[in-house]
Every structure is written in structure tokens, then in C-alpha cells.
Amino acid sequence: MPKVLIGDKLSPAAVEIFHARGIETVTKTGLNTEELIAEIPEYDGLVVRSACKPNADVMAAATNLKVIGRAGIGVDNIDIKAATAKGVVVMNTPFGNAITTAEHAIALMFAAARQIPAANAETQEGKWPKSGYMGTEVSYKTLGLIGCGNIGSRVAERAIGLKMKVAAYDPFLTEERAVELGVEKVELDELLKRADIITLHVPLTDQTKNVLSRENLQKTKEGLILVNCARGGLVDEEAVKDLLESGHIKAAAFDVFAVEPAKENVLFGTKNFIATPHLGAATTEAQENVALQVAEQMADYLLSGAVTNALNMPSITAEEAPRIKPFATLAEKLGSFAGQISDFGYDEVVIEYEGEVADLNRKPLTAALLAGLLRASRGDVNMVSAPAILADSGVKLTETKTEDSPVYDSLIRIKVKTKATQNAPEGGWRTLAGTIIAGQPRIVEVKGMALEGDFAPTVLYVNNLDKPGFIGALGQMLGEAGINIATFHLGRTEAGGEAIALVGIDAVPPADFIEKLDALPQVRYAKVLTF
Template sequence: MPMPRVLIADKLSPAAIDIFKQRGVDADVKTGLSKDELLKIIDQYDGLAVRSATKADKDVIAAAANLKVIGRAGIGVDNVDIPAATSKGIVVMNTPFGNSITTAEHAIAMMFALARQLPAADVSTQAGKWEKNRFMGVELYAKTLGLIGAGNIGGIVADRANGLKMKVVAYDPFLSAERAIELGVEKVELEDLLARADIITLHTPLTDKTRNILSEENLRKTKKGVLIVNCARGGLVDEQGLRKLLDEGHVGGAAFDVFVEEPAKENVLFGAENFIATPHLGASTAEAQENVALQVAEQMSDYLLTGAVTNALNSPSVTADEAPKLKPFVALAERLGAFAGQMVDVEVKAVDIAYEGEVANLNTRPLTAAALAGVMRPMLAEINMVSAPAVAKDRGITVSESKQDDSPIYESLVRITVTTAMGKRSFAGSVMAGTPRIIEVKGMDLDAPFAPVMLYVNNLDKPGFIGALGALLADAQVNIATFNLGRVSAGEDAIALVGVDQDPSDALVAKIRALPHVKEARTLRF
């Protein structure tokens, strides 16, 4: 297997480059590339490591013939076209936790700076003024801090605020009651938070639901003198509305590290009384820069070398421990899906994957994605387990999973049922001695290994069929590698799965279909 190649297109810590090399990944550092320069070389690489400068847009992704993973050293992936990457089967990873403490500390620092008017007091004092009476601050002790977003960074802010003996209330639709107790916060609705908070700090992604979550209307529902801190994403707060309320004195002060337009060379908030601005410094500490660089190098190396998926935005996560256990089952799911996909000739409406036995206790999301990729590959050659779930959703294919701890015969069994306008077809497989095998087709038991090329024949179980089939294959100089049979009972429905060394011609398959008692014959490729 050739050594994977990664292009480091933005500046990363030298320690990250060392990790790639130590893990057995060839890393080229080429920073400051123009888009044209990047387009010319991107097809040479299996991985692309970026920060925020390099734009992995749809053109770059289209040109990346061999790219398997894009790693963003940091949280925001605005510079990566995730839908384009997904449709091409490229995993997009970020490092959401490497700068969490740094960002949380910046929010706390901004809160202190606002409460004690530190920037203005510094400018005044260094100008030779001694304006003790002008800068009357407020204590944070016993104040109510309103968290909008109580995820990783919000949770760290809550912990620090509890240490300051503040009262913390949190609005987050995904925050469970148990997690709220663990964080030491009171879970509230947004209206309640707006009414109660002395200080509001935001720690949520920018989505259609969170855009302008602090609109002018919502800001007017806050306490007079409230302080607003945003170290998360520009666009969470209505900048025009906030400026109006700062000027009116309803909002006592605001501190922003992020803006709708960045770099923010000018902004409606600049110059407002008690407004503090920093240039998106949330992740800007030496420790955070080192952490995210090391994390992205580890994550990309793990994926390229073992298939482990960590912090992916468009693919199920697979830990390094899980990857070797899942590998044979991923192979089974994909091949079984490919079997199913090649056995249907009309539009797929639904796919159900059932897991029985030990496999039901594994992380089945990657297996389901692999099965979907197999089912759809006959229609879409370029699909893989990264792109398959999104493509299935776009095409209106209903996907369902079921799990059962016990399997009557096998330690583990995977069954794929495909629904089309013609009805349902079901196929089951298992892993034996680390090898995927087909164990059930059309309700008939058999035990067949997958071969690169296989003949599937459905016939009535009558004497002479096997001899006639063998004679046709011999006449066509097609060698039989494996031969496996299943049937309902003597004289009834039967199937033959034949692994062959040569690809049968269409003419040969037509002759097989013309044999007495044959209902169906087709070539399957894996």
C-alpha cells in the first residue's frame, strides 16, 4: 500500500508535521497557494490540511481526484464546501475541542473587561487622566449569567462562572436535565433567560435557527444595563439593533470578538459607549494553535491509515478501537448492499438494515452507510459510505435500522431488505473467520463467499440443471471458482451462486436464462 500523501496548505505547528511523518503519512507543506496553483496539484493528494485561509470550494474538490479527507485545524469550516465534499465521498473533519478552553477564557476575559470598563480605563489612565469616578464597575459575584448554548465551550464558561460564584442559567434545546445538573446550571427557555440575565454570553453555531437570536426585539426584553458578550459567531446578534440599544442606554455594554463581516475594518458598533472589540482572537493562544494542529494531524492520520473517523462533519464517527472490529462488518455491509443493489432493476424506495447478534452492539452507523453505498452503487458509480446517506435522503429513499441482541444460528447477522415498486427483496450475510459471506437469498439458506464476479441463477430444483449450467460455462471457457446452492425443498425454488474466474458475456447469460426451469440469471460484480 503506497504511503498516503497530505497537503498542508495553511501554516501548522511543526509538531503536526512531525506527527504525520511519524505515523507514516507523507506531508508536503505548501502555504499561500493561489487557487490556480492549488487546482493544479490537489489531485496528487489523499488529504488536505487547512486552517481558515485556504478555500476548499467546489472547484478544488472537483479537481481533487484522489482526496479522501479534508482536515480543518479549528472549529469553523466556512472555507470548506461540505456538500460538494460529501457528494464526492470526502470526509470533512474539524477539531472542535482543541481551542475550547482558550475561547471560553476569552469570553470570561471579555466579561471582566466589560464589567470593569478596562479598555477605556487603560486609555484614560495612559493619557494622564485619573478618572476614578468615571469608571464605576460592577461585581460579577452573585450576578446571573445567561448562556445561550451550553455545549463544550458553553460548559467550560459555566464552570468558570460557577467558580466566580455567579448564578448560571442556560438556554439550549439540546441540553438534557441530567447534563444541566452536571454543569451546575439551570435550564431555562430563551424568554426566561432574557428577563433574568445580568450578562448574556453566546456559545452556539450560526444556523438558520440561531441567526439574530439576539434580535432588537429580543434585546429589548432584557434587563436594563445588561452586558452582551459574543465570542462565538458573527450574526448571532443583530448589530444594528444592538447599536441602537447601546446608544439608548438599555444595553449597558457589549464585547464582541466576532462580526457579520470579517475582517471588520468598519462596523456599526465601533465607537459606541462601552463597546469592546477584538479581532476574532477566541482561539488565538499558543496552546490552542498547537492543540488544533496536533489534533488535525492525528485525526487525518488515523483516517488515512486505519479508517478511524473523529470529529467528522459529514460521516459517522469511528474510534481507533472500533475501526478494526468494524472493518469486516463494513465489508460485509457494503458487499451485501451491492448484492441487493444489483438484484433490483427499478427505483429503490426504502432500505432496511437489520442487525442481529454481536454486531447489534457495535457502532452500526458506518455499517448502514456502507450498506447504502452498496445498494446505490449500481446507479451511482462514484458513491461511497460518506456520500451515501445524503444521496439517499436527496432521492427520497427511506432508510431504517433495527437491532436484536440474539441471532438464532450465527454470532452476527446483517439483513438488508430493499423495497421497490415491485415489492421487497431480502438478503442476509455474516462474517465467518473474518470473511464476509452470503447466508440467505429469497428466504433460502446457503453459505457462499463473495467473489469479484459471480453468477446468480434462480431456477426450479430439477435434475440436470447443474450439469447443463456447467456445460455452458465450460463451452464458454469460464472457470468455476466456487459453487453454492440453496433451495426451498426438492423440486421447488432454488438458487445457485457461482463464483467465476472470467466475466461472463451477455450472450452466455442469455443462454443460461434460456435453460429449462431457469427463472432468472444475472452477473454480479463486487
């Protein structure tokens, strides 16, 4: 039975989802790093909101952890790089609180435009300051969106309903999607120049950090209203304070801050500034939605391998998982084969999908193949960590697909270009292909030679010249070593040419066996492979 640690407060209905799916849960909130390190080794899953912080040290101790689920959008509290290296899937719930956060941004926009909090405070003090608050209409003003994704697009829909013009800066927004939303796609400088109101809806990354720097804020229109319900660190808070005091920014409303919890902040007390304590997702509906969603996602992954809303692994739906699983097994074994025979490393990897498999979700298949390939030289690598490891290594990866396969319904082929050596100054290509036959992975091509063999637990792979006497000599050597032959598969280019032997054997040969085999005049290369 999988076991999940709930590290932050979670809805009882979400906990019940785990139990109904047969997953044990333990709730321990408020754990510090040392306590989490001590606790985490026995768990398969970890649920967090924003308080629990699984950092690199926690990941190092997480010997059984398979998935971290964030009930919400932001994952600043999770060390995704360390999780990826450990092979832990990190999921969030990007849709559960999108409406709530969009509504909060609109609410702050209105509050800033009419300075409602300050007017409320003075009214309740008995001052009746009617002449002291001249507001701004938002209708027919230009709203500048920095980020037009899941939340930003919902803000756009509501702003358009308020008769606002919407200009959006988002490198990932297509022209077609902009037309569909009714927004104008612009570059950042254009947005800064034209927007009457700016609201941010992007994650905090190296690319977005300080996107509204002092320099960029100074490019904005006089009388700007600024709203941030996304992440602290996107805006230069010192610059906002200065521009509020000078009057360049008319009003600002922030729900998030560079340092949280924000018990102190340079903006606090500044006239025309409104603050809320990270309430963007704080509605009953949103908290329930994200909790239920993360429980379903984590249960699906732990029980069936379905991956939804993962930040470091391709998504696999529950419907896709059964179809993908046998091909993922094949891909992993092909990668393992290629890795084990690439003794001097490799500079390039080409993966070809032919036939029906080309129409499947290929990203998890590629991840599985790369995991098998890299495991041969790097040890503990899996589908989560493999793509990142390959990218970091600088190895070129190319992926192609072809709708038809000449012989089989589906075929996966891997080509690995090995590094140059003294004997092969240009390097060389290792080429393998496989398919699924009767539900089982089979190797059907090695170095362009057709053959059909299984992936036995221990396989003796021999590249030899097709000369009389080789098979007899090989059989005699195995017999003398006390090694039983389970399966024997042969392929060759032509009579007397290059040949391949894949021999399934019942035990690993002694240490000097390959050396003796290499000494045979027909043998070009020999290796014991394990699957």
C-alpha cells in the first residue's frame, strides 16, 4: 500500500480520496527541515501547500519518495531540480484556484482605483472624507497583462466584461490565442508605454525575476495603477515606493511580497498602497478544489502511473497509461542495450518512432528510453531525471516519427553516435530497433541486421564475422564455463559478411570469458548485457 505524508493542512475530503483509493496517509503539519528529513524516508508521496519546504536535503533523504503534490500553483517552496535528480515527480494544481486568483486581482484593481481601504478606515474613524478620495474609472482604460496563461486569461475575460482594452505581454501567447481571448499581443516595452493599469500573472523564474525593475517602472504612464497577485520578486518594491511617493504610480495593490510572511516591508504605510496577505487562492471553493485535485492526481500516479500537471515529467493520462506501458518497457530496454554497448560515451542520440507508436504520447517513451540509456553509465537514473541529465550533458537529441513501418505495426529505433577513439577517429553509430510481439518487447534489428530476439535477463552480445566454426566455438566455450544457453538469435548482412549473435544465457560468465571470446578470429566485439 502506498503511503503519503500530508505536510500542510488539507481538506478531509481530499484525505478521504486517498483512503478510498487504498492509499495510507499520515498528517504531520508544521515540520521543520530536520523533522521532515527524519520523517520522509518511509513515504511514497508528499502533499504540500506553501509552508512545508522539501529542499535538496529533504530530497537526499527521500529514499522511497515518488511524487510531491502541491495543492496550488506556486512551487517556490519545492526544490524541483533536486526532486528531478532524485527521480521524484512534482505536480501542482494550476486550474483549481485560477478563478479565485483572477477575481482577487480584479478586486484589488477596483480597491486601488477607488482607494477603498483608506476611505473605509477614515470613514469608520468618523472623518467622512468625501472630498479626499477622487477615484479612477476602469472602463475604457487599457489593462496591461504581464502573463496571459491560466490566470491571466481569466483576468482578461473579466476585464473585457468591464469594457476595458487588454494588451498582453507573454512570449508563449500565440496570435491565434490572443484573437480568441480578445486581447492585443504586445512586447513588454509597448505594454509599459500604453497601460493605465498593469497586473502580473507569471511565475517567478530567472527570466521573470524583477520584470518590473526600476528602469521598466519608469517607462510606465504617469498615474499607473499596479496590481501583483502573482509572486513576490517580480517587482522592485523599493522603486514602487519611490514612484508612489512621487505620484508617478497613482496606486498599487500587492497580495505577494519578495519575503513572506511579510511582517515588515518597505511599502507598508506608503500612501495609496494596499496590501493583502497572499489571499489570491484563499476562498473556500479554491482550497477545496486544489486539495481534491492534488489527491486525485497523486493517487492516479501512485496506482496507475498516470501523470497530470507535472512540472518535471511528461503528462500521461489514465487512459493512455495502459497503451503506453508496454512501449515504455521496450524503449527502456532498447536504451539500456544501446547504453551498455556504447563503451566510450556518445555525442548524439536519434530516436525514431514508426507506425502506430508514432501516434502515441511519445514524450514518456523518450524519457523511458533515455533513462535506460543513461543508467548504463550513470547508475540511478529514471524517467523523471533522464531528460534533464541528457540536456545538461550537451548530448544532441533528435526525435522523428513516421506513420508507416515497413514490417511491423510499430517500431522504435535508437541510434547512438559514439565518441571518437583511437581506433575510430570519427566515432561510430550503434543502431537498434524493437517492437512489441504478443505483448512482449522484442529486439528486431541490430546494426541494420534483421533478427528477432527477446530481452533475456542476461544476454551475450557478439558482433562477429559470418565464418564457419564460430557458433561451435562459442557453444564449446560456454559449455566449458558451465553456462547454459537459454535462447540463441542470429542476424547477418550477407553470407560471409558481418553477423550478430544474441545469446540468452542462464548465468553471468566468469571475468575472463569475454577476453577469451575476443581472442577468437571471427569476433569483432563481445559484451555481456543485463536487462
